[in-house]
Amino acid sequence: MPEHDDTAPAATEPPAGFWAQAQWDPERTVLVAPDGEEWSAARLHAAANRLVAGLRAAGLGTGDSFAVVLPNGVEFLTAYLAATQAGFYMVPVNHHLVGPEIAWILQDSGARVLLAHERFAEAATAAADEAGLPREHRYAVGEVPGFRPYEELLTGSGEPPEGRTGGWVMNYTSGTTGRPRGIRRPLSGRLPEEAHLGGFLGIFGIRPFDGNVHLVCSPLYHTAVLQFAGAALHLGHRLVVMDKWRPEEMLRLIDTHGATHTHMVPTQFHRLLALPPEVRAAYDVSSMRHAIHGAAPCPDHVKRAMIDWWGTCVEEYYAASEGGGAFATAEDWLKKPGTVGKPWPISELAVFDDDGERLPPGELGTVYMKMSTGGFAYHRDEGKTRKNRIGDFFTVGDLGFLDEDGYLFLRDRKIDMIISGGVNIYPAEIESALLTHPAVADAAVFGIPHDDWGEEVKAVVEPAPGYAPGPVLSEEILAHCAERLAGYKRPRTLDFVAEMPRDPNGKLYKRRLREPYWEGREKPL
Numbered sequence: 001m002p003e004h005d006d007t008a009p010a011a012t013e014p015p016a017g018f019w020a021q022a023q024w025d026p027e028r029t030v031l032v033a034p035d036g037e038e039w040s041a042a043r044l045h046a047a048a049n050r051l052v053a054g055l056r057a058a059g060l061g062t063g064d065s066f067a068v069v070l071p072n073g074v075e076f077l078t079a080y081l082a083a084t085q086a087g088f089y090m091v092p093v094n095h096h097l098v099g100p101e102i103a104w105i106l107q108d109s110g111a112r113v114l115l116a117h118e119r120f121a122e123a124a125t126a127a128a129d130e131a132g133l134p135r136e137h138r139y140a141v142g143e144v145p146g147f148r149p150y151e152e153l154l155t156g157s158g159e160p161p162e163g164r165t166g167g168w169v170m171n172y173t174s175g176t177t178g179r180p181r182g183i184r185r186p187l188s189g190r191l192p193e194e195a196h197l198g199g200f201l202g203i204f205g206i207r208p209f210d211g212n213v214h215l216v217c218s219p220l221y222h223t224a225v226l227q228f229a230g231a232a233l234h235l236g237h238r239l240v241v242m243d244k245w246r247p248e249e250m251l252r253l254i255d256t257h258g259a260t261h262t263h264m265v266p267t268q269f270h271r272l273l274a275l276p277p278e279v280r281a282a283y284d285v286s287s288m289r290h291a292i293h294g295a296a297p298c299p300d301h302v303k304r305a306m307i308d309w310w311g312t313c314v315e316e317y318y319a320a321s322e323g324g325g326a327f328a329t330a331e332d333w334l335k336k337p338g339t340v341g342k343p344w345p346i347s348e349l350a351v352f353d354d355d356g357e358r359l360p361p362g363e364l365g366t367v368y369m370k371m372s373t374g375g376f377a378y379h380r381d382e383g384k385t386r387k388n389r390i391g392d393f394f395t396v397g398d399l400g401f402l403d404e405d406g407y408l409f410l411r412d413r414k415i416d417m418i419i420s421g422g423v424n425i426y427p428a429e430i431e432s433a434l435l436t437h438p439a440v441a442d443a444a445v446f447g448i449p450h451d452d453w454g455e456e457v458k459a460v461v462e463p464a465p466g467y468a469p470g471p472v473l474s475e476e477i478l479a480h481c482a483e484r485l486a487g488y489k490r491p492r493t494l495d496f497v498a499e500m501p502r503d504p505n506g507k508l509y510k511r512r513l514r515e516p517y518w519e520g521r522e523k524p525l
Contacts, residue, residue: 017193018234033074034243046158048081053156058113062087067111069093069120072243075141076220085192087165092221096486099126106131118142166192171223173321182379198234203344209236215259216241223321228263247271251283261290265422266298269306288313295422320396323371326408339407346372367400368393418447420455433484439467442500448517459491460513462500469496
């Protein structure tokens with residue numbers, strides 16, 4: 001695969017930020033929607049401006065929140081552009097969640113408007129009802145009973161709104177309590193152009209304009225996926241958006257549009273490599289400059305195979321919704337296999353022991369990060385905000401060490417967290433759902449091996465007195481979970497034990513339950 005020179009000067013440099021670029025070159029195609037429709041900068045700009053007017057008419061002011069339950073598409077990106085130039089917080093909601101889970105986010109975030117797609121009508125309606133959201137503040141793309149048409153939000157002339165000010169995205173991330181928490185960053189109060197929203201991609205050596213085409217191949221409700229897509233848009237890159245990811249279709253889009261960079265997870269690598277050789281050979285992927293992956297560990301053999309196929313564009317980063325992080329080029333990784341890289345220019349990494357003492361290179365401890373771009377708080381959870389801090393450093397609970405050259409190596413992810421297909425799944429929330437069934441006296445949830453996804457969700461249950469363990473009870477409990485949890489969180493299988501292994505203080509020895517399922521296999525770190 002040919003090498004690419006990202007240091008070469010661009011032929012034409014646009015002004016900073018999408019809004020200025022839309023006026024600088026309004027006819028430029030900035031977006032290829034999942035259905036193949038091309039959107040000009042002027043058209044997308046006008047849609048975002050109209051949405052600002054509609055949200056303001058619905059009562060939103062600076063610092064207010066609105067939530068979206070949307071698939072990848074034009075409406076999602078329009079909402080992002082509206083929020084970030086009108087001082088709103090946009091709350092992206094995982095559309096795999098069920099009604100009660102979405103209702104919690106609506107209530108906790110204080111969302112004053114819900115924008116949903118008809119594809120997710122049942123969950124969105126149940127959530128809006130449970131959260132008590134007024135019907136006049138519910139809007140739908142498509143037909144959803146009780147929701148107003150999305151088009152009613154697109155009011156105004158399409159001209160830039162008055163009083164433009166920077167807003168942001170408030171993503172929700174789960175924790176050990178099982179309840180998702182919003183990551184809320186303070187708003188700057190400055191013009192949106194002053195936020196330098198595209199600068200993030202400079203960490204990875206991605207330049208403004210420069211013929212770049214960004215392929216969106218994962219759900220935009222994920223923190224990193226939206227941040228990468230938004231940054232690309234502000235750097236003058238064209239976005240090509242996939243609604244549902246399919247491996248051969250990704251190769252076709254790279255070939256057709258000359259895609260130069262994308263954000264991926266290792267499961268996608270695994271699926272691409274599983275394609276027949278003749279299918280892989282049918283598409284030209286030499287345009288790719290940066291295939292940046294994160295969100296889950298990548299097995300060494302998978303990464304080497306991708307580098308052999310796509311070349312040194314295969315790069316890795318370590319971060320969390322709260323911030324980051326580290327970055328490893330292909331050359332870094334080949335030199336130090338297993339590393340997730342060195343600190344970003346805007347970040348500092350440190351490893352601390354349980355007493356809060358900073359550890360020297362080579363010693364295993366909890367990984368902490370500090371960002372020069374500002375801090376965050378967990379929305380309405382001061383205790384959690386304080387708990388993960390040492391001075392200006394924060395942690396998400398990962399274990400690792402820094403080597404003598406400053407490269408970070410991870411040795412464990414959050415103690416009991418399951419990572420399935422690049423998605424973080426938190427056992428405590430699933431255990432809580434299991435324990436609401438009368439037949440469940442005690443429950444434990446953990447990840448077990450899955451060849452495609454890395455891990456799948458396993459539940460182990462101690463039956464309550466009077467309930468006989470067996471297939472009938474197992475199906476009943478799994479059906480109970482299906483009513484309360486998104487599909488990706490539900491246990492795929494369930495086993496029974498006579499008594500949970502706990503110490504006298506009640507601490508569960510989950511490792512004893514998990515280890516037999518991993519016998520002869522190495523748990524991904």
